Amino acid sequence: MRQVVLASGNAGKLREFAALLAPLGLELLPQTALGVPAAEEPFGTFLENALAKARHASRATGLPALADDSGICVEALGGRPGVWSARWSAMRREEAAAGRRAVAAPGGAGPADTDAANNAQLVADLQGQADRRAHYYCVLVLVRSPDDPQPIVADGSWYGEVLDAPRGAGGFGYDPHFLIPSVGLTAAELDAEAKNRSSHRGRAMRALVERLREGGLTQAGAA
Structure with missing residues (x-):
């Protein structure tokens, strides 16, 4: 493999x-640059959606493709937002209108909300909650062809707490509200190198890279 399509248009991802794959000599191309529309994500698990x-x-595209599905899982909310993370604010509005809790993943049901809207909703949902434990989760899937019978799968988790007030200007998603107690910083306050070392995506990607090396799927001589 020399080129891999990233099944996302998210600039942060x-x-x-790209930084994690560069040492392997792999060029990562966003699917939006190739005119590929977003896929439906109708499933209730991160793995199925990825x-x-x-x-x-x-x-x-006819190329190998890498996809992730990730989100923040909050203990006091029973593991939600989870697969709803990208459109949590819309999901909560839909629940309020329907007068019930959603029971199926709505990934393909509408566009993602803004980070600000999702963060505001999460903070509102946790008002009065003493338990602020949460973790980010990421699962990565790489297929060498559309019908690859042996997708390469890796995952990773990153544990922390949810803050009411945002801190930091880096990262994306829920990062300004995600505190890592061991360092006293939010994910948005970490520099890119530190975040890649610790984050759920960094951990999942390192596991994926190891599988790629073991399978001889990277360029010869790559570090």
Whole structure:
């Protein structure tokens, strides 16, 4: 493999993944640059959604494809937002209108909310909650072809707490509200190198890279 399509148009993810894959001699191309529309994400698990996205991008481009599905899981909310993380604010509005809790993943049901809207909703949901424990989770799936019968899968978690007030200007998503107690900083206050060492995506990517090396799927001589 020389080129891999990233099944996402998220600029933050592209920066993080490209930096982690560069030492292997792999060029990461965002699917938006190749005219590939976003895939539906109708499933209730991170793994199923990531696999659907990877197969969709590979089928549309004829190239190997890498996809992730990730989100923040909050203990006091029963593990939510989870697979709803990208459109948590919209999901909560839909729940309020329907008068019930959603029971199926709505990934393909509408566009992602803004980070500000999602963060504001999460903070509102945790008002009065003493338990602020949370973790980011990421699963990565790489397929060599659309119908690859042996996708390469890796995952990683990153544990912390949710803050009411945002801190830091880096990162994206819920990063300004995600405190890592061991260092006393939010994910948005870490520099890119420190974040890649510790984050759920960094951990998942390192596991994926090891699998790629073991399988001889990177360029010869890559560090």
